[in-house]
Amino acid sequence: MVLKTTIVVGNPKPRSRTLKVAETLVEKLLAPGSYELEIIDLADHTAEIFAWPSEEMAALNARVAESDLAVFASPTYKATYTGLLKAFLDRYPANGLSGVTAIPVHTGGDLTHAMGPTVNLAPLLVELGAVVPGRGFYFVAGQMDRLDELVEQAAAEYAANLAALATVAASTRALASFSSPVA
Amino acid sequence: MVLKTTIVVGNPKPRSRTLKVAETLVEKLLAPGSYELEIIDLADHTAEIFAWPSEEMAALNARVAESDLAVFASPTYKATYTGLLKAFLDRYPANGLSGVTAIPVHTGGDLTHAMGPTVNLAPLLVELGAVVPGRGFYFVAGQMDRLDELVEQAAAEYAANLAALATVAASTRALASFSSPVA
Amino acid sequence: MVLKTTIVVGNPKPRSRTLKVAETLVEKLLAPGSYELEIIDLADHTAEIFAWPSEEMAALNARVAESDLAVFASPTYKATYTGLLKAFLDRYPANGLSGVTAIPVHTGGDLTHAMGPTVNLAPLLVELGAVVPGRGFYFVAGQMDRLDELVEQAAAEYAANLAALATVAASTRALASFSSPVA
Amino acid sequence: MVLKTTIVVGNPKPRSRTLKVAETLVEKLLAPGSYELEIIDLADHTAEIFAWPSEEMAALNARVAESDLAVFASPTYKATYTGLLKAFLDRYPANGLSGVTAIPVHTGGDLTHAMGPTVNLAPLLVELGAVVPGRGFYFVAGQMDRLDELVEQAAAEYAANLAALATVAASTRALASFSSPVA
Numbered sequence: 255m256v257l258k259t260t261i262v263v264g265n266p267k268p269r270s271r272t273l274k275v276a277e278t279l280v281e282k283l284l285a286p287g288s289y290e291l292e293i294i295d296l297a298d299h300t301a302e303i304f305a306w307p308s309e310e311m312a313a314l315n316a317r318v319a320e321s322d323l324a325v326f327a328s329p330t331y332k333a334t335y336t337g338l339l340k341a342f343l344d345r346y347p348a349n350g351l352s353g354v355t356a357i358p359v360h361t362g363g364d365l366t367h368a369m370g371p372t373v374n375l376a377p378l379l380v381e382l383g384a385v386v387p388g389r390g391f392y393f394v395a396g397q398m399d400r401l402d403e404l405v406e407q408a409a410a411e412y413a414a415n416l417a418a419l420a421t422v423a424a425s426t427r428a429l430a431s432f433s434s435p436v437a
Numbered sequence: 438m439v440l441k442t443t444i445v446v447g448n449p450k451p452r453s454r455t456l457k458v459a460e461t462l463v464e465k466l467l468a469p470g471s472y473e474l475e476i477i478d479l480a481d482h483t484a485e486i487f488a489w490p491s492e493e494m495a496a497l498n499a500r501v502a503e504s505d506l507a508v509f510a511s512p513t514y515k516a517t518y519t520g521l522l523k524a525f526l527d528r529y530p531a532n533g534l535s536g537v538t539a540i541p542v543h544t545g546g547d548l549t550h551a552m553g554p555t556v557n558l559a560p561l562l563v564e565l566g567a568v569v570p571g572r573g574f575y576f577v578a579g580q581m582d583r584l585d586e587l588v589e590q591a592a593a594e595y596a597a598n599l600a601a602l603a604t605v606a607a608s609t610r611a612l613a614s615f616s617s618p619v620a
Numbered sequence: 621m622v623l624k625t626t627i628v629v630g631n632p633k634p635r636s637r638t639l640k641v642a643e644t645l646v647e648k649l650l651a652p653g654s655y656e657l658e659i660i661d662l663a664d665h666t667a668e669i670f671a672w673p674s675e676e677m678a679a680l681n682a683r684v685a686e687s688d689l690a691v692f693a694s695p696t697y698k699a700t701y702t703g704l705l706k707a708f709l710d711r712y713p714a715n716g717l718s719g720v721t722a723i724p725v726h727t728g729g730d731l732t733h734a735m736g737p738t739v740n741l742a743p744l745l746v747e748l749g750a751v752v753p754g755r756g757f758y759f760v761a762g763q764m765d766r767l768d769e770l771v772e773q774a775a776a777e778y779a780a781n782l783a784a785l786a787t788v789a790a791s792t793r794a795l796a797s798f799s800s801p802v803a
Numbered sequence: 804m805v806l807k808t809t810i811v812v813g814n815p816k817p818r819s820r821t822l823k824v825a826e827t828l829v830e831k832l833l834a835p836g837s838y839e840l841e842i843i844d845l846a847d848h849t850a851e852i853f854a855w856p857s858e859e860m861a862a863l864n865a866r867v868a869e870s871d872l873a874v875f876a877s878p879t880y881k882a883t884y885t886g887l888l889k890a891f892l893d894r895y896p897a898n899g900l901s902g903v904t905a906i907p908v909h910t911g912g913d914l915t916h917a918m919g920p921t922v923n924l925a926p927l928l929v930e931l932g933a934v935v936p937g938r939g940f941y942f943v944a945g946q947m948d949r950l951d952e953l954v955e956q957a958a959a960e961y962a963a964n965l966a967a968l969a970t971v972a973a974s975t976r977a978l979a980s981f982s983s984p985v986a
Binding site for chain 2: 849853855880887891892893895923927930
């Protein structure tokens with residue numbers, strides 16, 4: 255099986271370092287050849303983000319919702335995710351990211367807002383039905399020269415967390431046995 | 438393999454409805470015979486909770502840290518988890534719950550503080566290195582007559598989330614391939 | 621002195637009930653004739669919200685920053701404020717709302733997300749340097765028939781809080797005595 | 804009028820640097836001679852903190868509730884306030900800190916958890932009815948040699964915020980005019 259993977263970048267400026275951090279995380283986390291990757295740079299879609307309905311946006315939303323793994327990456331604006339990223343997520347109905355494993359990523363100038371991806375972006379993704387396999391990942395933008403090293407550390411933690419979760423998954427009751435299976 | 442499972446109850450009053458909710462969640466989520474369960478009712482340990490060192494508390498902390506799955510259940514006090522539960526968690530070093538799948542559970546009088554387990558208790562458990570497989574579970578205490586039904590819905594969602602995570606786990610790079618494997 | 625007051629509405633749909641709730645709050649809180657009020661309905665500015673620079677947006681941002689009191693009102697989207705409201709606030713530099721007393725208001729379908737204005741919107745406004753005089757105000761949209769009564773209760777609480785703060789203000793050292801006065 | 808001021812320290816270890824930071828903040832913020840100060844070091848009361856009822860704890864709770872200004876200071880444990888501080892606050896009924904101006908203070912090893920007092924402790928105090936005049940104050944413990952300078956900056960910001968709030972307070976409707984005045 256090929257893992258469907260998507261990166262969503264919430265930076266109003268395109269092709270940002272935030273995108274580069276997210277790409278590196280996917281490379282470090284997943285086994286080569288095991289996945290396909292699509293990148294959605296929301297900077298390319300600001301003209302449509304408040305249009306309703308919008309075929310363009312609906313296609314993007316669907317792509318992410320069908321992903322097995324999605325990385326949501328945003329620069330830190332006012333201690334949290336950008337309005338651009340939130341506007342994209344606002345287009346989903348309730349539980350619109352059900353079944354998606356989601357990793358929240360923030361970049362920032364220093365450690366002051368390092369809690370942001372864990373206390374703000376992770377609960378937002380969870381509210382949409384996604385599952386976040388651990389802490390959010392916060393990357394200090396001035397450390398691009400240590401990008402590989404720091405991202406590998408985070409990837410190792412996510413991989414270990416996912417392995418631990420798989421152990422628990424093996425002991426749950428069969429999904430079919432629930433009288434109210436989740437859609 | 439038998440799944441090590443623990444319930445930690447943060448209610449200063451022993452044998453509470455909060456404990457009953459947590460027990461029901463474990464029963465509904467896990468396949469019969471696949472797990473062993475230990476219950477830690479912190480109401481029984483208030484005299485030791487600020488003692489340092491304490492063999493009694495160290496044994497409890499170790500039991501939870503070695504669990505595959507732990508349910509942390511608390512009544513809602515001031516819109517969030519109790520000080521008693523936090524005092525127990527404060528005894529861990531950094532990443533003290535690494536490798537544990539943790540489910541946050543709050544009970545409360547009405548829906549006013551329904552966000553609590555997702556925005557307060559979940560980030561706290563994640564900070565300790567645990568992984569939370571979805572939303573926190575909030576149970577309105579006045580609905581004990583619908584306990585089985587409501588808990589089964591939540592359990593079905595956790596089971597589906599865990600299955601989705603297992604799919605992603607199968608595509609990560611081998612843990613041994615990381616140069617900095619997580620302890 | 622006439623109090624400069626502004627309402628900022630973050631609903632992508634114009635002239636919403638959320639605006640009505642905010643207007644009622646201002647009426648109930650402030651003494652008639654003591655203030656001037658301007659309303660900024662962000663639904664009218666979605667085409668410009670990601671434009672940079674933008675004279676139109678800069679004028680709106682300035683108007684709010686110069687306010688003595690600003691009410692920030694948003695429907696609840698995904699348990700928190702809208703991306704539209706966040707995109708407006710993202711345009712401020714650090715401390716861009718310094719000196720502004722800000723009241724966060726959310727409307728929602730039921731109480732499930734009642735914590736939102738207190739745990740999400742209030743910290744965001746505070747991060748920008750604003751001061752929030754108490755809890756955020758959450759209004760269940762189905763209670764429009766009780767709007768006056770419920771808003772008056774909230775207004776009474778804000779008025780009492782502001783009076784308490786004024787007592788403390790009278791005992792602080794003179795602003796001129798600080799070697800590093802805030803801009 | 805003499806301002807009733809209280810410091811509550813949530814460090815399980817007595818006479819901590821966290822207490823020193825809080826004391827300095829009060830000195831820098833308030834005009835000499837304008838206030839009386841009482842210090843409650845919760846480390847002295849761990850044996851009683853879960854006792855119910857407790858005359859000792861009730862007296863402490865009352866002292867804080869009657870304060871005009873209270874500083875709540877805690878070391879950072881697991882990215883947030885300590886269980887000891889929360890256990891003290893759990894003893895209050897709903898709105899138990901109504902009418903109190905409250906300043907949240909955290910100390911920590913580096914900036915990683917700098918958001919803690921603003922996103923965790925401030926909403927908790929607000930939930931109890933207190934009013935927080937701006938951001939929480941986070942102090943990096945390694946900077947004790949710059950204590951006076953950094954605390955004065957924070958005090959200047961609180962003083963400016965309180966002055967701004969007093970302006971708005973002057974324009975609210977008279978408290979007596981509300982049909983449902985807050986207790």
